[in-house]
Amino acid sequence: MIDHRYWIGQDVFVTTPTLADVAEAVGVSRTTVSNAYNRPDQLSAELRERILAAAAGLGYPGPDPVARGLRRGRTGMFGLVYDQPLSYLFTDPAILAFMAGMSGVWDDAGVSLAVLPSLHPDDAGTSVLAAAGVDGFVSICDVADDSRVAALVTRRLPFVTVDAGESSGRCRVGIDDRRASADATRHLLDLGHRRLAVVALPRGRRALTGSAGTARPGPERFTVSGARLAGIRDAVEAAGLPWASVPVQSVADLEPPRPLGRRLGGLLLDRAERPTGVVAMSDELAAGVLDAAAERGVEVPGQLSVVGFDDTPTATSVSPALTTVHQPLAAKGQTAARLLLEGAPATVIRLPTELRVRASTGPAPGP
Amino acid sequence: MIDHRYWIGQDVFVTTPTLADVAEAVGVSRTTVSNAYNRPDQLSAELRERILAAAAGLGYPGPDPVARGLRRGRTGMFGLVYDQPLSYLFTDPAILAFMAGMSGVWDDAGVSLAVLPSLHPDDAGTSVLAAAGVDGFVSICDVADDSRVAALVTRRLPFVTVDAGESSGRCRVGIDDRRASADATRHLLDLGHRRLAVVALPRGRRALTGSAGTARPGPERFTVSGARLAGIRDAVEAAGLPWASVPVQSVADLEPPRPLGRRLGGLLLDRAERPTGVVAMSDELAAGVLDAAAERGVEVPGQLSVVGFDDTPTATSVSPALTTVHQPLAAKGQTAARLLLEGAPATVIRLPTELRVRASTGPAPGP
DNA sequence: GAGTGGCTCTGAATCGATATAGTTTATCGA
DNA sequence: TCGATAAACTATATCGATTCAGAGCCACTC
Numbered sequence A, B: 001m002i003d004h005r006y007w008i009g010q011d012v013f014v015t016t017p018t019l020a021d022v023a024e025a026v027g028v029s030r031t032t033v034s035n036a037y038n039r040p041d042q043l044s045a046e047l048r049e050r051i052l053a054a055a056a057g058l059g060y061p062g063p064d065p066v067a068r069g070l071r072r073g074r075t076g077m078f079g080l081v082y083d084q085p086l087s088y089l090f091t092d093p094a095i096l097a098f099m100a101g102m103s104g105v106w107d108d109a110g111v112s113l114a115v116l117p118s119l120h121p122d123d124a125g126t127s128v129l130a131a132a133g134v135d136g137f138v139s140i141c142d143v144a145d146d147s148r149v150a151a152l153v154t155r156r157l158p159f160v161t162v163d164a165g166e167s168s169g170r171c172r173v174g175i176d177d178r179r180a181s182a183d184a185t186r187h188l189l190d191l192g193h194r195r196l197a198v199v200a201l202p203r204g205r206r207a208l209t210g211s212a213g214t215a216r217p218g219p220e221r222f223t224v225s226g227a228r229l230a231g232i233r234d235a236v237e238a239a240g241l242p243w244a245s246v247p248v249q250s251v252a253d254l255e256p257p258r259p260l261g262r263r264l265g266g267l268l269l270d271r272a273e274r275p276t277g278v279v280a281m282s283d284e285l286a287a288g289v290l291d292a293a294a295e296r297g298v299e300v301p302g303q304l305s306v307v308g309f310d311d312t313p314t315a316t317s318v319s320p321a322l323t324t325v326h327q328p329l330a331a332k333g334q335t336a337a338r339l340l341l342e343g344a345p346a347t348v349i350r351l352p353t354e355l356r357v358r359a360s361t362g363p364a365p366g367p
Numbered sequence C: 001g002a003g004t005g006g007c008t009c010t011g012a013a014t015c016g017a018t019a020t021a022g023t024t025t026a027t028c029g030a
Numbered sequence D: 001t002c003g004a005t006a007a008a009c010t011a012t013a014t015c016g017a018t019t020c021a022g023a024g025c026c027a028c029t030c
Helices: A019-026 A030-038 A045-058 A065-072 A093-109 A126-131 A147-154 A177-190 A224-238 A257-269 A283-296 A313-317 A329-341 B019-026 B030-038 B045-058 B065-072 B093-109 B126-131 B147-155 B177-190 B224-238 B257-269 B283-296 B313-317 B329-341
Strands: A077-081 A112-115 A137-139 A159-162 A171-175 A196-199 A247-249 A277-280 A305-310 A323-326 A348-351 A354-356 B077-081 B112-115 B137-139 B159-162 B171-175 B196-199 B247-249 B277-280 B305-310 B323-326 B348-351 B354-356
Touching: A019 A030, A019 A045, A030 A045, A065 B065, A077 A093, A077 A126, A077 A329, A093 A112, A093 A283, A093 A329, A126 A147, A137 A147, A137 A329, A159 A329, A171 A177, A171 A329, A177 A196, A177 A224, A177 A277, A177 A305, A177 A323, A177 A354, A196 A224, A196 A257, A196 A283, A247 A257, A257 A277, A257 A283, A277 A283, A283 A305, A283 A313, A305 A313, A329 A348, B019 B030, B019 B045, B030 B045, B077 B093, B077 B126, B077 B329, B093 B112, B093 B283, B093 B329, B126 B147, B137 B147, B137 B329, B147 B159, B159 B329, B171 B177, B171 B329, B177 B196, B177 B224, B177 B277, B177 B305, B177 B323, B177 B354, B196 B224, B196 B257, B196 B283, B247 B257, B257 B277, B257 B283, B277 B283, B283 B305, B283 B313, B305 B313, B329 B348
Parallel strands: A077 A112, A077 A137, A137 A159, A159 A171, A171 A348, A196 A247, A196 A277, A277 A305, A305 A323, B077 B112, B077 B137, B137 B159, B159 B171, B171 B348, B196 B247, B196 B277, B277 B305, B305 B323
Antiparallel strands: A112 B112, A323 A354, B323 B354
């Protein structure tokens, strides 16, 4: 082990004392020292004082959490599993709102939140999951039904997947992405928009760029991106519009979402048949689209309507404020945290969403 | 321990298998099974295959990280210590930028970031620190030289304090808050501003409200807030202005910073002697001051100049863009992470800051 | 043919605590 | 005065792995 020795004067080095050292110093059994820390009612107050004083004198740091974790079978930590670089995690407002909710619950319960090294899609992150000394996992990986879930199962610890697909028999928290984005799209359609376009999430590392017709449903089936796209398509087709006429823009995860939204939005706005309504799969992307519109002097909502998704603080800080799908991000985090904390059996929780109409959408411009 | 038993058919329940079970099943020693996982070169490839196959067959999750951690003396986790509710941590852009930097380094190193339950100022969070199975700590508590540091020392693990005071003999990363805020203040003074005001950080749970004259230097000495206030005072006095004439607004940590800045900014702008220059101790607060100015029709920078601090994304997303003190938040996180990772001895690192002049400051209006 | 070295594999000690099942002594009611 | 009960402590096994110091065996060298 790492030898954290310290100097105690002269030429004497000593390693960190253990509970046994304290026991010997006081002349009691290890059990009693342990009880002094964990079950004060099991020994006399006088002896307890003596033990704690001796411990302080020796510089004993208290019972080693790792050893205690081994014996007790609990570590008091839950792990968060993510499949993108962590620096991205700390930049995504939606995930941060989720984490704020989650950490609040665990904070109150005195449990730590271990943010694990990110899972690489190729190595399935097996080693990362296998090496984490935690009591359970929350997975916010975009694709849930793959080898990474298998690795979680292998670990034989409780886990909750967030926004994941229809995997059965496990704890899962999410929203109805499909219906929510259908609602958002229908909002535009109800306003008379007929030339729609989509800016899809950059996550999942699989670009969806191309006309909708070419976006394959296969591996996307269980992703947030895929579900939202399906919902948009539902609404478009329900309105009798040809899905193939709706351009879908997306790329892999190479740049921050707002500049990305601006770039993709620009591509859409520069098309010959300029869309009058854009469905963006996140507020950041939508904000980027607004940026692109502003650059081109395209008025929002006069000439262009934009809907976002998530209702993060961005939605209300941009101008015009975004019409967007509100989802209870903090509640999602709280729910996931509680499921794990309470050791819930396989449970599927679907939280409600709601379209928040603000200033970025309006009636379609005349032809 | 928690008994994660599983059903294997008939009426047989079995607990999670251990390395010993695998060893017995294959008919080899525990050492050899351990080597199969940790030192593949120590056994024949053929036997290793056989062991891994048996392990998979038994449903062995691999070596238990906690037991391994005990034996090896390392857990592969570093703990982050914070003294405010965690939900606040996930809302503060400056801290998030810091964490992004930190987590990036640890992500690459395969190390987990354990966000510990928040330390309550009253209980000194001793139990939280004592119970964390980590290899070291990063502390971003506002006040560093108090009982919480003592608790860290007690734990006898390496730790790095961030933005903390002048504690000696430990790893510390920070900036020169005092000089940086003096620079920002001097910028306003150089522009001819003579009626200044300060919006101080809400952190530290000790309100500084009142005129500067009444803000006591004592316990604030080692806080970020205190250092920045001292720097502002340095510049004000160097310019020959009476420090007592500079109103300082702050409250305890009861509301999110932007609305708080708006409220406090409003109070300042409604004074008979309206200030022409406001030094805000964070960009969020500064943005709130801009909000207050906009509400009152006070032109920025025509009638009012505002400087922020940190240079978070907020600084450039508001309008007008904020003149602010840029500090290398991500680098700060990276540095802290590396110090811990490399087991650096007591080191003090002070990173450079730089005033970024943008659109929120201009010449003082005529009298 | 003894000596050397490399490859596989093993046994026992160890990491630092907690749980379980006592033992001893004092207290108390009948 | 006896048995029962409670209070204060203890001895030992155990949690699940890794480390260290070899043992056995084979090939190869001089």
